[in-house]
Amino acid sequence: MAKILIINPVIREDDEPKHIPYGLALLASIAMGQGHLVQVYDENAWRKGDEVIAKVCQADCWDAIATGGLTTTYRSIKxxxxxxxxxxxxxxxxxxxxFFTSMPHEMMRWIPEIDLGVIGEAFVTWPEVLGKIDSKDFDFSRTLGVCYREGNETVLTGVRPNIKDLDRLPYPAWDLxxxxxxxRNSALSLSEVAFRSKRRMDIMGSLGCGMVCKFxxxxxxxxxxxxxxxDEGKKDVRFTYGRNIRYFSPRYIVEMxxxxxxxxxxxxxxFIDENFMTMDMASGRTWLKELCECWIKEGLQPMSRRQGLPDExxxxxxxxxxxxxxxxAYRDILDLMYRAGCASLVYGTESFDPEILKNxxxxxxxxxxxxxLKTCMDSGIVPIPNIMIGFPEETFKSIRTTIEWMIKLGIHSKPHFATPYPGSEWYYTYKDSIIEQYNGDLEAFIKELGDAMKLTAVISHNFSPLQLxxxxxxxxxxxxxxLDLAEKHWGEAGTLTKTIAEPRNSFNIIKRKIQAPIEGQKERNNPNHVNR
Amino acid sequence: MEDNLLKGNFEVKKPIKLGDQEKEKSVGEELKKRALGTLGGSMVYMERKHFTWDGDE
Incomplete structure (x- = not known):
């Protein structure tokens, strides 16, 4: 069987390692389940630097070395x-x-060491690729969900259909x-109980979110x-409003x-889910209820919540x-969630300005x-409202509205900057402006991306980096x-200053629902124009 | 504390133990990380090795 080294790259260099990489742990588990020989080196946890990474590479004769992560790990991965x-x-x-899926051709160009990239969901593609490596078959032209090299070109194959039943997935290989x-870094400053946690782990209950937020x-x-x-006849990724929303069964989650x-x-x-609560709606308001009831029934409910005592x-x-x-935010389900032990919920509040929210x-x-936020707080669950500034339509009025509501609701926040992460609608809409802001060097932008606390590319039509x-x-x-003082000494873009960000249309984003493939779907419904 | 930097389902030919490595970051590295994380006002950090001015001007 193939001998595989999996390396977890560094994410959030300035922060302590807080999250076991769920995806890599799952892929390690899948590979071992197929009988492959697997080792994991977690550079994000160890942070031992280049010399140790070199030793790790020399520790054995690897058939394959694999890595991956979000776009914010790009620098480390490279x-x-x-x-x-x-x-x-x-x-x-x-x-x-x-990091790879959002821009496969660019990544193959910027990181020439990559022999093969996997796009989208890897649950089926990954073991298929490993099987081929094990049998020394390096022809990936008929493997769905990959990008491979052919001479000086990079070739993308069709989208791998999503698996339908998440419960068939093994538990992640946490022990690796x-x-x-x-x-040691279990404590999170999200709530009092999270802050006191000594042994926290992340789990995933669902995949997907029905919303179409532009960021x-x-x-x-x-x-x-x-x-x-x-237009050039080259296959490329396109992102749409289509969704294959799936969730693990409550029984699977509780047993895990x-x-x-x-x-x-x-x-x-x-729960690292993209949007945990949207599964309440996606399931016809059954999934969360069943999950909480099962959580309580199986004895996972904290004693304080069972007996009505303070969590301390x-x-x-x-x-x-x-x-x-x-x-x-429905009170009935929030009450049940609180009883089951829910401590906090992160809300993507973003802004309190009606126009910004509308767009x-x-x-x-x-x-x-x-x-x-009030309903959540009343239920006993701590709401964590994320705030963002620098929207394309941001004005002094919208900022003022947000600050006024932050004061009224008691919110303290150092806001994120609206950031056009690759893959998002904003990214494709402002790609030309981003490239211009980075003097033609798109990779320089990708290298800078972090968790949006640092200002990178500006997509605001009205404000400059200095103002933001x-x-x-x-x-x-x-x-x-x-804020009032700043507005008095400000020149509207287009009069005294030039607008930095200008929107455009892009091949890579389709602003409507297109059904992407999922297992069991009939071929005629498959929109991928690819060779199989 | 776990000792093996590599963890897997088989024994590698050349195991890498934590003890074989530079176990901890130097005080200088730790200080830099802490200082940069708390920059502001009188909390300033100056690079020790990236001094490019050669004193000619």
Whole structure:
């Protein structure tokens, strides 16, 4: 069987490693389940640097070295793969995940060490690729969901259909990661119970989100991606409003958490789902209810919630948290979630300005944003409202509205900057402007991307980088006096200044629903114009 | 503390133990990380090795 080295790249260099990489752990588990020989080196956890990565590459004769992650890991991945190829030149290098899926051809060009890239969902593609490597078959022209090299060209195959039943997936191979390091960083500042956590682990309950927020992207894993020929006749990825939303059964999730309690003594689990609460709606309001009931029935409910005691007095059980949506804050389900141990919910509040919300694709208005936070707080669950500034339509008026509501609702936030991450509608809409802002060097932009606290490319039609940096500070200070003063000394873009960001249409984004393939779907419905 | 930097379902030919490596970052690296994370006001950090001015001007 193939001998595989999986390397987890560094994410958020300035922060402690807090999250076991769920995707890589799952792929390691799938590979072992197929009988392959697998080793994991977690550079994000260890952070031992280049020399140790080189030693890792020399530790054995690897048939394949694999890595992957979000776009924000790009810098780390590029460096790691450079070291890999120099120290294990015979190994076949595979990359995948969001960083690759959003721009496969560019990634193959920028990282020449990559032999094969996997796009979108890898649950089926990954073991198929490993099987081929094991049998020394390096012809990937008939393998769905990959990008391979052919001479100086890079070739993309068709989209791999999503699997239909998530419950068939094995548990991630947690044991292959340095859990002590992650447990040391268990505490999260999201709520009092999360802050006290000593043994937190992440789990995934679902894949997908039905919303079409312009800043967001679904990694090509949720029925949001097709492959089509562009104007030059080259196959490329296209992202759409189509979705294949799937969730694990409540029984699967609860059994997994029971395993985590038994094996590792976890006291807190963090649902890394793209949007946990939207599954309530996607399931016809059954899934979350069943999950909470099963959680309680199987004894995972924290004792404090069962007995109505303060959480400070809790002993036993598992608290949890996840992501939510302001349009789905129903008191009945929030009450049940609280009883089951839900400690906090992250809301993508983004802004309180009605016009910005209207243009954002979130499907919420100002009133819903306000009410959701109150309803959530009333249920006992701590809401975490994320705030963002620098929207294309941002004005002093919209910033003022957001600050006023932050004051009224008691929100303290250093806001994210609206950032056009690759794959998002914003990215394709402003790609030309981004390239111009980086003097023609798109890779320089990708290298800079972090978690949007740092200003990278500007997509605001009205504000310059200088102004946005100042506005971030003013929002953080919730200082309306400074905001008024700033507005008095500001020149409208197009008069005194030039607009930095200008929208355009793009081949890579289709602003309508197109059904991407899923297992069991009839071929005639498949929109991918690809050779099979 | 776990000792093996590589973890998997077989024994590699050349195991890499934590003890064989530079176990901890130097005080200088730790200080730099902490200082950069708390920049502001009188909290300033100056690079130790990236001093490019040669004193000619």
């Amino acid at each position: 460096k790691i793969l450079n070291i890999c190829k120099a120290n294990a030149p015979e190994a076949f290098v595979i990359a995948g995940g969001g 990661f340095p859990l002590d390091i992650y447990f 967001c992207w679904h990694l090509g894993t949720t029925g949001d991606m097709i492959v089509d020929e562009n 958490v029971k395993t985590l309690v038994r094996k590792y003594g976890v006291d807190f689990v963090y 007095e809790n002993e036993g059980g598992v608290f949890w948290s996840g992501t939510s949506h302001a349009g789905l 954002l694709g979130k499907g919420v208005n100002q009133r819903q944003n306000i009410d959701a 940096l100042g506005l971030q500070q003013i929002v953080m200070q919730r200082d309306l006096r400074l």
